[in-house]
Amino acid sequence: MSAPAASPWLLRFLAPRHALCDHAISQWHGVGEADTPGEDARCGMYLALAQNDGEKRIVAAAFTAFGPPVVVACADWFCQRLNECTIEDARSLDLRAAEHDLALAPEQRYAALLISDALSAALDNALARPCSNLG
Amino acid sequence: MPRRRHWRPACSTPCSACWSRRRPIRTPRTRRGAPPQHIDYAAHTLADLINARARDLVWTSGATESINLALKGVAEFAGGEPHIVSVVSEHSATLESLAWQEKRGTRVTRLDIDAHGRMDLDALDAVLADGAALVSVMHVNNETGVIQDIAAIGAICAAHGVALHVDAAQSLGRLPIDVTAMNIALLSVSAHKIGGPKGIGALVVRRRTGLAAQLHGGGQQRGLRSGTLATHQIAGFGAAAAHVTASRDAEQARLGALRDRLWARIARLDGVMRNGAPAQVAPAFLNVSVIGVHGEALRTGLVEGAPGLAVSSGATCSAASGQSSHVLRAMGRTPREAAASIRFSLGLSTDAIQVEQAGARFVAEVERLRSLASAA
Numbered sequence: 001m002s003a004p005a006a007s008p009w010l011l012r013f014l015a016p017r018h019a020l021c022d023h024a025i026s027q028w029h030g031v032g033e034a035d036t037p038g039e040d041a042r043c044g045m046y047l048a049l050a051q052n053d054g055e056k057r058i059v060a061a062a063f064t065a066f067g068p069p070v071v072v073a074c075a076d077w078f079c080q081r082l083n084e085c086t087i088e089d090a091r092s093l094d095l096r097a098a099e100h101d102l103a104l105a106p107e108q109r110y111a112a113l114l115i116s117d118a119l120s121a122a123l124d125n126a127l128a129r130p131c132s133n134l135g
Numbered sequence: 136m137p138r139r140r141h142w143r144p145a146c147s148t149p150c151s152a153c154w155s156r157r158r159p160i161r162t163p164r165t166r167r168g169a170p171p172q173h174i175d176y177a178a179h180t181l182a183d184l185i186n187a188r189a190r191d192l193v194w195t196s197g198a199t200e201s202i203n204l205a206l207k208g209v210a211e212f213a214g215g216e217p218h219i220v221s222v223v224s225e226h227s228a229t230l231e232s233l234a235w236q237e238k239r240g241t242r243v244t245r246l247d248i249d250a251h252g253r254m255d256l257d258a259l260d261a262v263l264a265d266g267a268a269l270v271s272v273m274h275v276n277n278e279t280g281v282i283q284d285i286a287a288i289g290a291i292c293a294a295h296g297v298a299l300h301v302d303a304a305q306s307l308g309r310l311p312i313d314v315t316a317m318n319i320a321l322l323s324v325s326a327h328k329i330g331g332p333k334g335i336g337a338l339v340v341r342r343r344t345g346l347a348a349q350l351h352g353g354g355q356q357r358g359l360r361s362g363t364l365a366t367h368q369i370a371g372f373g374a375a376a377a378h379v380t381a382s383r384d385a386e387q388a389r390l391g392a393l394r395d396r397l398w399a400r401i402a403r404l405d406g407v408m409r410n411g412a413p414a415q416v417a418p419a420f421l422n423v424s425v426i427g428v429h430g431e432a433l434r435t436g437l438v439e440g441a442p443g444l445a446v447s448s449g450a451t452c453s454a455a456s457g458q459s460s461h462v463l464r465a466m467g468r469t470p471r472e473a474a475a476s477i478r479f480s481l482g483l484s485t486d487a488i489q490v491e492q493a494g495a496r497f498v499a500e501v502e503r504l505r506s507l508a509s510a511a
Binding site: 021064072 | 435439510
């Protein structure tokens with residue numbers, strides 16, 4: 001009898017690829033945080049941007065996360081999706097896609113909202129900085 | 136899926152080799168040609184282990200039923216609005232039974248515990264001055280392994296003329312139990328905690344203990360628990376009791392040394408706190424709280440990561456509720472500390488290599504989760 005396949009969110013939790021601690025980048029152009037006290041969860045999003053053809057694009061994204069495993073998994077998923085996104089693209093990332101890809105149960109959906117809030121804060125922070133800082 | 140190392144013998148132990156490998160269980164025959172007296176043999180073996188009379192045993196389906204029979208049976212026998220005294224750190228089998236009875240008129244006093252998990256004997260003495268039908272205390276806590284001083288508690292109960300019920304599910308086979316010397320009127324035990332089969336337990340009901348039956352029918356077992364006895368289950372319990380009788384002291388010394396080695400490995404981490412004073416914790420238990428990690432993430436990482444460790448928070452029976460340990464919170468841990476707690480319980484199959492591997496795996500997982508949470 002074969003073992004049941006692990007949930008996508010569990011696999012990401014066990015082996016995230018976009019954690020801040022694993023990044024060589026030391027200077028981030030946008031940083032945002034959010035928390036969900038009811039779940040004792042908090043997240044930080046870190047964005048590195050570059051200016052191409054007059055448009056800001058995310059060239060790297062990383063996260064910090066304290067909370068249940070789905071918070072780590074969602075943060076990692078968002079960071080992967082953010083690569084090469086414009087600010088507008090990043091703002092319109094579909095939460096349902098995260099829920100679908102990670103196979104989140106209804107009671108786990110708060111995690112996607114938490115990361116989305118942290119991302120919004122990071123994008124606001126990035127926009128508030130002068131363009132001269134960008135590579 | 137890789138096999139997980141079993142670190143939860145306090146939940147349930149693998150069945151002992153002495154009876155689970157289809158070997159015939161050797162029991163004395165009462166007369167030539169008669170069938171083996173499995174039940175008598177098991178009763179005498181178990182009774183000898185706790186210095187009780189075999190005829191005082193009532194076979195049940197497990198410790199939960201034994202506890203319910205003790206608490207409800209004494210309260211019903213006492214009649215009126217009986218008073219039962221217990222402790223906040225009890226197992227849910229006791230707490231839920233008491234809550235159920237409280238709604239039906241039983242007065243319940245729940246004594247606090249100190250930072251080491253021990254109950255205050257002066258507080259017990261004081262509360263018994265008002266009189267009580269029963270005191271119910273867990274010998275070894277299932278989450279922390281903290282040992283209550285049953286001999287002292289029994290002496291206080293005896294001085295006040297109050298019956299004492301002891302939940303010995305975690306202490307049977309681990310610690311010496313003497314129902315006579317400890318003034319224990321009722322004792323709940325379970326087979327699967329000592330390598331016996333699931334689905335069988337017993338309640339020791341000593342002489343002159345008022346108890347009303349909670350299961351009615353054919354009047355078996357002195358009318359205290361009707362129903363045909365499960366001979367095969369009882370035989371398995373007896374075989375497991377015989378096994379622990381022969382090996383208890385040496386095995387507990389071995390487990391205590393391994394437990395201390397595991398703690399020494401884990402204690403190299405900053406922000407790890409041991410729950411329960413070491414001298415007052417049963418040898419097979421190690422419960423730790425970890426600062427800087429989320430409890431659910433830690434448990435999931437340990438259990439689902441590679442190599443997997445089959446650990447729990449200790450509050451195994453109530454883990455589904457998603458609440459942090461009521462025992463650790465009663466000992467003064469914050470909700471976050473209580474949630475980020477792990478219980479290691481060691482058993483027959485635990486060896487030094489496993490301890491080293493488990494310690495290294497635990498340290499690595501805590502460091503991983505702290506790194507994920509750190510912005511520094």
